[in-house]
Amino acid sequence: MNNLFNSLKNFYDEWYPKVVIIGVYLLIIAGFLYSPRVFEYFSNEQSINVYAFTEFVSSEAVKEFEHETGIKVRIQYFEFNEELYAKFKINHGEGYDLITPSDYMVEMMRKDGMLQEIDHSKLSNIKELDSRLLGKYFDPENKYSIPICWLVYGIVYDRDIVGPNFKQANLGMLFKDPWDLVISDVVNKHYRVCMAQDPRDMVYLAAIYLYGRTKNLTDVELAQIQDLLSKQKSWVESYTDAGTPYFLTGGIASVALISNHRMKKLQEISNKFIFQIPKDGSIMVIENIAIPVKTKKSDLVHKFIDFLISKKIAMLHANLYGTNSSNISVFNEKVAENSNFFPKDTMFDKLHLINNEISLDRVDSIWLGVRFS
Amino acid sequence: MKTLRKIFSEEIAFVFSCPALLWECIFLYLPLLVLALYSCFEFSAQTNSWVFTLHYYRQVFHSLYFRVILNSLKLAFTATLICFTIAYPVAYFLAIKVQKRFRTFLLFSLILPSWTSLVVQIYAWFFLLEQDGLVSRTLHWIGLIPKSMHLLNNYFSIMVGLVSCFLPFMILPIYVILDKMDPRLLEASADLGADKIETFKRIIFPLSLPGVYTGFLLVFVPVFGEFAIPSLLGGSTYVVWGSLIVDKFLRARDWPFGSALAIIGIMLFVLIILSCVAIRNLVKRLRGVN
Amino acid sequence: MIKDGKNRFSRLIQPVFVGMIYLFLYLPIIVMVLFSFNKSRISVRWEGFSLYWYQKLFQTPEILDALRVSLVVAFFATVLSVVIGTLFVVASVWKKSDYMSWIFYGNILLPEIVMAIGILSIFTFFQIPLGYLSLITGHTIIGLGFVIPVVRARFVELDPILTEASLDLGATYGQTFRKVLFPLLLPSIVASSLLVFTLSLDDFMIAFFCSGPKIQTLSVYVYSMIKGGVDPTINAISAIFLALSSLLILILSYLKVLDLVVSNE
Numbered sequence: 006m007n008n009l010f011n012s013l014k015n016f017y018d019e020w021y022p023k024v025v026i027i028g029v030y031l032l033i034i035a036g037f038l039y040s041p042r043v044f045e046y047f048s049n050e051q052s053i054n055v056y057a058f059t060e061f062v063s064s065e066a067v068k069e070f071e072h073e074t075g076i077k078v079r080i081q082y083f084e085f086n087e088e089l090y091a092k093f094k095i096n097h098g099e100g101y102d103l104i105t106p107s108d109y110m111v112e113m114m115r116k117d118g119m120l121q122e123i124d125h126s127k128l129s130n131i132k133e134l135d136s137r138l139l140g141k142y143f144d145p146e147n148k149y150s151i152p153i154c155w156l157v158y159g160i161v162y163d164r165d166i167v168g169p170n171f172k173q174a175n176l177g178m179l180f181k182d183p184w185d186l187v188i189s190d191v192v193n194k195h196y197r198v199c200m201a202q203d204p205r206d207m208v209y210l211a212a213i214y215l216y217g218r219t220k221n222l223t224d225v226e227l228a229q230i231q232d233l234l235s236k237q238k239s240w241v242e243s244y245t246d247a248g249t250p251y252f253l254t255g256g257i258a259s260v261a262l263i264s265n266h267r268m269k270k271l272q273e274i275s276n277k278f279i280f281q282i283p284k285d286g287s288i289m290v291i292e293n294i295a296i297p298v299k300t301k302k303s304d305l306v307h308k309f310i311d312f313l314i315s316k317k318i319a320m321l322h323a324n325l326y327g328t329n330s331s332n333i334s335v336f337n338e339k340v341a342e343n344s345n346f347f348p349k350d351t352m353f354d355k356l357h358l359i360n361n362e363i364s365l366d367r368v369d370s371i372w373l374g375v376r377f378s
Numbered sequence: 379m380k381t382l383r384k385i386f387s388e389e390i391a392f393v394f395s396c397p398a399l400l401w402e403c404i405f406l407y408l409p410l411l412v413l414a415l416y417s418c419f420e421f422s423a424q425t426n427s428w429v430f431t432l433h434y435y436r437q438v439f440h441s442l443y444f445r446v447i448l449n450s451l452k453l454a455f456t457a458t459l460i461c462f463t464i465a466y467p468v469a470y471f472l473a474i475k476v477q478k479r480f481r482t483f484l485l486f487s488l489i490l491p492s493w494t495s496l497v498v499q500i501y502a503w504f505f506l507l508e509q510d511g512l513v514s515r516t517l518h519w520i521g522l523i524p525k526s527m528h529l530l531n532n533y534f535s536i537m538v539g540l541v542s543c544f545l546p547f548m549i550l551p552i553y554v555i556l557d558k559m560d561p562r563l564l565e566a567s568a569d570l571g572a573d574k575i576e577t578f579k580r581i582i583f584p585l586s587l588p589g590v591y592t593g594f595l596l597v598f599v600p601v602f603g604e605f606a607i608p609s610l611l612g613g614s615t616y617v618v619w620g621s622l623i624v625d626k627f628l629r630a631r632d633w634p635f636g637s638a639l640a641i642i643g644i645m646l647f648v649l650i651i652l653s654c655v656a657i658r659n660l661v662k663r664l665r666g667v668n
Numbered sequence: 669m670i671k672d673g674k675n676r677f678s679r680l681i682q683p684v685f686v687g688m689i690y691l692f693l694y695l696p697i698i699v700m701v702l703f704s705f706n707k708s709r710i711s712v713r714w715e716g717f718s719l720y721w722y723q724k725l726f727q728t729p730e731i732l733d734a735l736r737v738s739l740v741v742a743f744f745a746t747v748l749s750v751v752i753g754t755l756f757v758v759a760s761v762w763k764k765s766d767y768m769s770w771i772f773y774g775n776i777l778l779p780e781i782v783m784a785i786g787i788l789s790i791f792t793f794f795q796i797p798l799g800y801l802s803l804i805t806g807h808t809i810i811g812l813g814f815v816i817p818v819v820r821a822r823f824v825e826l827d828p829i830l831t832e833a834s835l836d837l838g839a840t841y842g843q844t845f846r847k848v849l850f851p852l853l854l855p856s857i858v859a860s861s862l863l864v865f866t867l868s869l870d871d872f873m874i875a876f877f878c879s880g881p882k883i884q885t886l887s888v889y890v891y892s893m894i895k896g897g898v899d900p901t902i903n904a905i906s907a908i909f910l911a912l913s914s915l916l917i918l919i920l921s922y923l924k925v926l927d928l929v930v931s932n933e
Binding site: 416494628 | 869
């Protein structure tokens, strides 16, 4: 009995100092790693923390807002909506005062109770919003989100080579086997297209092409979509967003799926290309502003939202990023400049929004099946 | 209770070696544990607690995901094999045939490309193999291809990129081993009447095996986890284990599934390495019998 | 030398083959650097020597930001890994517990991607903010995997005779370290710090996963640029990268540390 006690004591004597040393080091390391958070916590002046996608607001606009109101704006960026959602799942977005979810993400976050109500009476510029963007499925009364900008996918092709073969762009240019399209032999042999990078965009676009709708897709229909995309692979040059101008200007691909704001950038490089919204329909994406449920700076945030949807700032960003503004007068001015980039009023009911009916898992497994076929 | 100061001065060796050990455990071994935990525990909203589940592992095994992992292993193995076939003659030449004074320079120039960033090397091949790149234009000029083609976005360009980036890692260990080899052994072998091929088979190659194993590890390990080369040189059509992990972790944010993928990949990979070690020991024992 | 009964032709095969391999390794890099001085944007049309793309590079704030991030992270990661690595080696060899060094071989045996996602998971699990510090942490781990074998190899050569002699002559451990061992270890410490610095600058995997929303290292930035296709600015960045690495490798090979690294892995 005594022996056991002694050996325990020896063990304790040997290890106690080591544990203390480890403890001290752990404290130092923890302090080192958590320090940014501490700094953030202490600088609590009049400021708001924004978590936004990358081309949301320019530093010019931020400076002007800070100058006008004295409220400091700190922005952190995310690339995918899923990043936003994952962060919010952990702690309901504590620490952030403003976020920019896309359409389908607003529905997800709203249903999970992550968003705070927006007080329309505090937004003086709200009457300037494009009514076609309001009242959508993800937020029927726009109680939780305000649209800030939107974009639409279209088809871009070379005016001289592919152009003469098509009077009006349609989704068949992407999805039909090139030998079934009535094109000249020269163009036919080297017909390659560029598709989008996000598998969701492609699945829904295929759904529009095959069935004219993006809702209530059955499993059989999803399997057919997977078949179509697998077949399409043989004439797809690349699945890319950023690389599309490169493939087009290099003549490597003849036709591409492109969003209208990227088309503006392409236009700056070369004017050989035509952009058209396919007549059988396309996808539009609405980017919104929302307020996380845990923020306590609601007043300051409303001021910033009001600032962002004002005509002057909306114009600034429309010029800078090329996205379609939610401010109706800005949008109309842009349409007047170049109506080809924008859908006509009649086209609007053919523009579909991405919804949450197909889970990301399902989309990914369709996509894996396509890449592996 | 001893004071802090006393503790520090008595256990000073531990104080100095602790940071490195702590760092290693917290940031390498603990993460592995966390990944393992992520992969088999699910937060169930019903019971409001963490529940053990093999759901994610089943998901990986019963689908295309497993085929992707096998394909990646195959790709890595092929790349390593190709590197070995090219590296051995080069290392042999450098270690045995080249005069001493040129060796440092040649070695230095061998390593230089690999010590720049991987993305720089990838871009270099991208630049060379693209539509209007030098290779395409030259082949067109010679008449081998009908028109200037985009040579990227296929298996071939991925393999070229992999071999080009990792070849020096195979050459170097083999060179080091061959360089250290005692020339007297070769003399003795010649004296005993063996011709060049015999000498190589019985003496040089077996002695160089440790270098070969090192080279194998130095190439197989990184290539297996590689996703930048398949993604940039192969277009996003070629799916590799690495790109699946990137997708699950950064885009879909499905960390349990991503961790399960990672762990299964690692286990298969460890299996391969262990079987190579087993084969090596078997070979040793057989030769010992001989 | 073994009697070589081969004719001239087959004796030429080996050098030619090796030469071709060197060409294979160097051709893309040479072409890329060459065309960074090409005025034209299109690859194969040479339109005259020009430093235009280098100018453009220095005028792009994102590139300079990324460069700053890379350099800061590399510097601190190097300092940290060299300091704690050397301390570990010295302390553990003296205490005859350097069998612990095998723990550090995991750094090289594990695919870097798994290390990267592991570190990312830890950081998210403990809600540690991602940024400069998380990057430095990740690169320090990689650095440790190189510092410890390199320094240990040299240290084991010197010790224990030197240490015993020094202690016999009346010096304390501290003095022994400062006046005797440190100067002798300095070459391998400098060599391993250059190694770690280069590795950290060039690292792509860990930075890709763990750098967080706003900051980017140069490698990650170049990666996202490549996705947009060919752009001679990338040629210019790459040429500078190459120049930096050559300089570091030159110094390294002068310190004759290359075989040390390889023979101890």
